[in-house]
Amino acid sequence: MDSDRGARTALIVGAGVAGLAAAIALAREGWRVEIAEIGPPDATSGWGLCLTGPSLRALDALGLADACLAEGYGMSTITHVDVHGEPASMIRLPHLIGARRPAMAGIARPALHRILYAEAERWDVAVRHGVTAAAVDQDGELVRVRLSDGTVRTVALLVGADGIRSSTRGLLRLASSRAFHGQMVWRALVPRPRWATGIHQFAGKTGTAGLVPVSDKQAYVFLTENGVGRDVLPDSELAPRLRHLLEPFPGRAAEILPLISAPAAVVRRPVLTDFVDGAWNRGGAVVIGDAAHAPAPQMASGAALAIEDGLVLARELARHDSVDVDAGLQAFVRRRRQRCRTLVETSVTIVALERARRHHETYPLVDSCHRLMAEPV
Ligand SMILES: Cc1cc2nc3c(=O)[nH]c(=O)nc-3n(C[C@H](O)[C@H](O)[C@H](O)COP(=O)(O)OP(=O)(O)OC[C@H]3O[C@@H](n4cnc5c(N)ncnc54)[C@H](O)[C@@H]3O)c2cc1C
CATH class of the missing domain: 3.50.50.60 (FAD/NAD(P)-binding domain)
Structure with missing residues (x-):
């Protein structure tokens, strides 16, 4: 050019x-x-x-x-799970590209x-x-x-x-x-559990976590960590730390823990x-x-x-x-x-x-x- x-x-x-x-x-x-x-x-x-x-x-x-x-993985619902592990609500999202196609997708x-x-x-x-x-x-x-x-x-x-x-x-x-807001967000790729056919959001006592399918075979875990600095963790510490942060979450969140293994599939980013x-x-x-x-x-x-x-x-x-x-x-x-x-x-x-x-x-x-x-x- x-x-x-x-x-x-x-x-x-x-x-x-x-x-x-x-x-x-x-x-x-x-x-x-x-x-x-x-x-x-x-x-x-x-x-x-x-x-x-x-x-x-x-x-x-x-x-x-x-x-x-x-x-990716088309889906139309968000299930909110309360602090006791019980499904509190299921939100059906509007279908913006026609009723025959899903409301959103993970990819x-x-x-x-x-x-x-x-x-x-x-x-x-x-x-x-x-x-x-x-x-x-x-x-x-x-x-x-x-x-x-x-x-x-x-x-x-x-x-x-x-x-x-x-x-x-x-x-x-x-x-x-x-601006940095004193939070870090986590993402980890895991095998998709069969029950994850929409977004699941788990309310914890100190933060939120959840699961989003991205294909038939895979999903990603998300978690927000509050009140932290921008310290960088060595790769080898990422998976164990994320498992530790997820432990207090109730219900099916416990089923996700053993799925988090490969350090390369776990990322932690500052909320900016x-x-x-x-x-x-x-x-x-x-x-x-x-x-x-x-x-x-x-x-x-x-x-x-x-x-x-x-x-x-x-x-x-x-x-x-x-x-x-x-x-x-x-x-x-x-x-x-x-x-x-x-x-x-x-x-x-x-x-x-x-x-x-x-x-x-x-x-x-x-x-x-x-x-x-x-x-x-
Ligand atoms: C952890 C996390 C999770 C998120 N999840 C979602 C989500 O689920 N859904 C959603 O909608 N959004 C999500 N977002 C936000 C979304 O990722 C961004 O808003 C989106 O990627 C912005 O796109 P962009 O192209 O503007 O910037 P970027 O995706 O950052 O792309 C910028 C590109 O520019 C290149 N670049 C950088 N500097 C230079 C340079 N000097 N010269 C030439 N090239 C350069 C980079 O290499 C990159 O390719 C998330 C963000 C984060 C951090």
Whole structure:
């Protein structure tokens, strides 16, 4: 793309969910797209992801929901188990992509990435690994980007989709407010118990834990650990520590304990949130996904927002004939800002209530977010 200048050329920094979804959506609108991804191919973390109704709806708009349902595990219920191990309620989730298809899906992250990569390839998106944006300048109406390998791109659109620690955000001098909330979240891949045909959430005395199927054979355990620092545990301690944290949980949670064994399948991450309060764009450059707005993982909505961003970005640019990129980007930010802000802020409130062990007060907030997210984008 070095020789390309001009309209309908886009460079995306980051090949995560946001970057790949945006690449596919833009390519479908006739953009020529290249992605600069700092990591190697197949570097995705091994744990699973819950694709909520809004994620499936956005994937469906890209023609990818059925592939995700085929690779993942479709489901429509969340069973809440109380502190005594008894099922307290079963919530049936709204079916946003039609009554015949499940309300949501669990999927292994590598499977989702394979689907997105294959679709991007089908639309001739070029993905270059091991490179990043090193410098960005405005060149008239175009954006001039020097990559870390010394090559230069002059494009109409630069998209920073490089996650919560975005360096594109820094290059564009966009300020964000990243915060750590004194919690760590755990994820572990385990064989799927036969009874796990929907999400199970277990209320414990000090936190929450649960199980999400990601395929016929596998599920992931989740657990939130309260009141901790950001210390890093050696890999060998992860599985025993997670088993120890799960021990006080009642009922079927006990059946999950012996399934947690391989250290490589256990991850522990800090609960971080972030939001770009001011502008998300400068001229023809914009940030999307976690680089612009990262809710706490408890909401299981970050990927939904990221995929929606890609879709809305392509739609707004198309509405502005792809020639007035700045106007298209401003319209994009206007459409996205409030929805994303509400999600991030509500997730911060939920985290604070969890830390205060006022779990029952989080349920109406979670419900209100699900209702907000179910509204059309
Ligand atoms: C433990 C945990 C569990 C979660 N569970 C869920 C869930 O169940 N459902 C859900 O919807 N959301 C969930 N989320 C949130 C979700 O993972 C994120 O919101 C989503 O991945 C954001 O996508 P993204 O593409 O913006 O960022 P990322 O997924 O972080 O992707 C960023 C990409 O950019 C690349 N990159 C980084 N820096 C650079 C650079 N300088 N140059 C080039 N490339 C770069 C990275 O290698 C990566 O490929 C969870 C988050 C966590 C931490």
